[in-house]
Amino acid sequence: MDTEHFDTDVAIVGGGPVGTLLAILLGKQGKRVTLVERWTKAYGRPRAVTYDHEIARILATLGINSDNDTAINYHDELYYLKNAQGENLQIVDWDSISASGWRVRYWFNQPDLEKRLSGILETLPLVTQLRGWQGMALDQDANGVTLSLQRNPDEVGPHGERQTLRAKFVVGADGANSMVRECLGIDNEDKGYFFDWLILDMIPHAPYDAKPSQWQLCDPKRPTTIVPAGPGRRRWEFMVLPGESVEEIQAPENAWKLMEPWGLTPENAELERSAVYRFQARWAKVWHKGRCALAGDAAHLMPPFAGEGMCAGMRDAFALGWRLNAILEGKLGMEALESYTTERIEHAKYYINFSQELGKIICIADEKEAAARDAKMKAELAARNNEPVVSDVCQLGAGAWCPDSAHAGELSVQGVVEANGKRDRFDQAVGCGWVLIGMDTDPQAALTCAQLEQFKQLEGLAVRMGAAGTACDVVDAEGTYARWLKDMDARYVLLRPDFYVAITANSPAQLQARFDRIMSTLRLQSVPALVAA
Numbered sequence: 001m002d003t004e005h006f007d008t009d010v011a012i013v014g015g016g017p018v019g020t021l022l023a024i025l026l027g028k029q030g031k032r033v034t035l036v037e038r039w040t041k042a043y044g045r046p047r048a049v050t051y052d053h054e055i056a057r058i059l060a061t062l063g064i065n066s067d068n069d070t071a072i073n074y075h076d077e078l079y080y081l082k083n084a085q086g087e088n089l090q091i092v093d094w095d096s097i098s099a100s101g102w103r104v105r106y107w108f109n110q111p112d113l114e115k116r117l118s119g120i121l122e123t124l125p126l127v128t129q130l131r132g133w134q135g136m137a138l139d140q141d142a143n144g145v146t147l148s149l150q151r152n153p154d155e156v157g158p159h160g161e162r163q164t165l166r167a168k169f170v171v172g173a174d175g176a177n178s179m180v181r182e183c184l185g186i187d188n189e190d191k192g193y194f195f196d197w198l199i200l201d202m203i204p205h206a207p208y209d210a211k212p213s214q215w216q217l218c219d220p221k222r223p224t225t226i227v228p229a230g231p232g233r234r235r236w237e238f239m240v241l242p243g244e245s246v247e248e249i250q251a252p253e254n255a256w257k258l259m260e261p262w263g264l265t266p267e268n269a270e271l272e273r274s275a276v277y278r279f280q281a282r283w284a285k286v287w288h289k290g291r292c293a294l295a296g297d298a299a300h301l302m303p304p305f306a307g308e309g310m311c312a313g314m315r316d317a318f319a320l321g322w323r324l325n326a327i328l329e330g331k332l333g334m335e336a337l338e339s340y341t342t343e344r345i346e347h348a349k350y351y352i353n354f355s356q357e358l359g360k361i362i363c364i365a366d367e368k369e370a371a372a373r374d375a376k377m378k379a380e381l382a383a384r385n386n387e388p389v390v391s392d393v394c395q396l397g398a399g400a401w402c403p404d405s406a407h408a409g410e411l412s413v414q415g416v417v418e419a420n421g422k423r424d425r426f427d428q429a430v431g432c433g434w435v436l437i438g439m440d441t442d443p444q445a446a447l448t449c450a451q452l453e454q455f456k457q458l459e460g461l462a463v464r465m466g467a468a469g470t471a472c473d474v475v476d477a478e479g480t481y482a483r484w485l486k487d488m489d490a491r492y493v494l495l496r497p498d499f500y501v502a503i504t505a506n507s508p509a510q511l512q513a514r515f516d517r518i519m520s521t522l523r524l525q526s527v528p529a530l531v532a533a
């Protein structure tokens, strides 16, 4: 019986995009959350400018529709890597609708997106925001965590107030220099990779018609990234060359000099920000210890060449959100956090390695090396008939999914369906959570009575999917699910609350065996054990 007084269910240290998203996901499910953020005012400096389809899918669950939100836009175009002569070295398909039902890429200004998230956070009565407070230390025992806080001395001077908070769980979403990571004594695996790049954020006075809109100039004289940066903005990133001074290159007069060839001047544009960032590649070796966990930049850093750093952090928040909600409701055991670490580390590492490989192609300042790269990449592209490459499908590390199921551990496909009087993407028309789909069959009939009870405990959603005119609950309006399940030779698919595939199966017996394995990995609690964690 839980008699101890807790000030909050989850204390989150760090109110960046990752901490804020996690606070929303917990607060919306009725958990008491305390969000501790060092600064009283939002960090107004642009950093991330792009996110992928999976993040669009996550944001849609909060009511942010990336296709028609004024803070977000998209460019239905391919993405190019070009050499100094303007020849294509690589073409990436950023022009399509992804398998998860959203455009491959969206563009935004990070402070605007953070404002949208904060706006949602403020509507949640169970979330307390401690702004101007910083986490200083933590001490955990079997039942909870005591977090020591101090008023940020940079805002109020050295003799600031102090307080402690007793929480059931603490999450460190406190960025690259994470105090939570330090206190937990977790080391980083550091790839020792760093390059300095100058980031210029521009607000052209009139619409800037860039063709192509999103590309990478692999010119050894000055490797440069040219991309959109959300409505009304553009971003240029210039590699700082060996021997150049960081202070000199980021001075506004130099920034304007670099912009001259691109047609932007103080007369027709505003220079919103000129800053040098050091790109690093590393990850924390463990992402949870006892009742504490890490998420976002606190857990991993990657160079932004793939536009995936914040995306990885948002995935962490989503993966942690459903686990913490269920643990706090007494549905899952604390062991569910183990699969958070094992699944998310491998996934983030994939993007760290990918970003690093991209960097190796892009950050070449030597003419001879660049010529060899160009010859190799042009030949490879020609051998592919200039076909764009599609974004990779990345699998989770081992965890709460069955590796012997086709496509398990991958992000699920999402199609347009008709249900509940709506025609929309599945998540919006039907809902999210634990979803068991049966193709032309009632999936509940394939579970045992005990499994049905367990599924009910998880508030699972069973869906009999079928074509229009057949006996079904949800109409597969464009045949997406019929194709997907046929490709996997499956009749059943179990989706997790983070949209990843837990199980696919082609018979009730296979479904039952695999279902038991997932529930045991997550330590689904038996019904009488449903008491607050």
Ligand SMILES: Cc1cc2nc3c(=O)[nH]c(=O)nc-3n(C[C@H](O)[C@H](O)[C@H](O)COP(=O)(O)OP(=O)(O)OC[C@H]3O[C@@H](n4cnc5c(N)ncnc54)[C@H](O)[C@@H]3O)c2cc1C
Pocket (backbone or CB within 6 Å): 013, 014, 015, 016, 017, 018, 019, 036, 037, 038, 039, 043, 047, 048, 049, 050, 051, 110, 133, 134, 135, 136, 173, 174, 175, 176, 177, 178, 179, 199, 277, 295, 296, 297, 298, 304, 307, 308, 309, 310, 311, 312, 313
């Ligand atoms: C130049 C650049 C371009 C990028 N482009 C992209 C991109 O296009 N796409 C993409 O996905 N990612 C991109 N990223 C990465 C992205 O910006 C980060 O991954 C993201 O901001 C991380 O979010 P976070 O919430 O984990 O950490 P942060 O945004 O760093 O937030 C951490 C918060 O914790 C607070 N904090 C720290 N310590 C304490 C403490 N002790 N107590 C209380 N509060 C504390 C800080 O004040 C801060 O508000 C880019 C990064 C850079 C630098």
